[in-house]
Amino acid sequence: MIRVGFSHIDYNVADLERALRFYEPVMAFLGFAKESRQSDWVLFGNGRMKLCLVRCEKRFAGAGFHRKNPGLNHIAFQAERASDVDEVAKFLKERKIPLLYNSPAHFDTERETYAVFFEDPFRLKLEVVYSPDYL
Known part of the structure; x- marks a missing residue:
């Protein structure tokens, strides 16, 4: 048996700029640094795990998210x-x-x-x- 930990979580968001206004200060306060920024994604890491905010394709942006639905x-x-x-x-x-x-x-x-x-x-x-x- 092997033992693993979380490497990263990719989180698709409908509006990347809106997400960044929220996540940049929160992630910094939690000890995460912005490691990389591309046009469609931003990666935060703290040396143990990473969270990547990913701009979802426009055709999926209107579907919305609700944590009570199947999934995360x-x-x-x-x-x-x-x-x-x-x-x-x-x-x-x-x-x-x-x-x-x-x-x-x-x-x-x-x-x-x-x-x-x-x-x-x-x-x-x-x-x-x-x-x-x-x-």
Whole structure:
């Protein structure tokens, strides 16, 4: 058996510039650097994983996204400390990005977790979670 981790996530967006206005400050705050920019995509990385925002083809842009449909529900970023989750929540509130589910809060009764949830401009749910037992 081999052991792998996530290399990268490609996330198709209908409006790349709108996505970048949201993701550039959020990703920088989470410790990601912009590694590459092309006309149709932007790659952020932090040395452990990468997120690539990709402009989808115009013929698919009108389909929209909803996390309740089959497919991706959300992306969770692992925090090193519970206090990091609080810092992210403060950062989001300062930018008037609504927090979901009365977060930050503890969401798992079986293991230690502390998370903040929010959405991007296209309604993809994002999570920053401290969960030491989840590694």
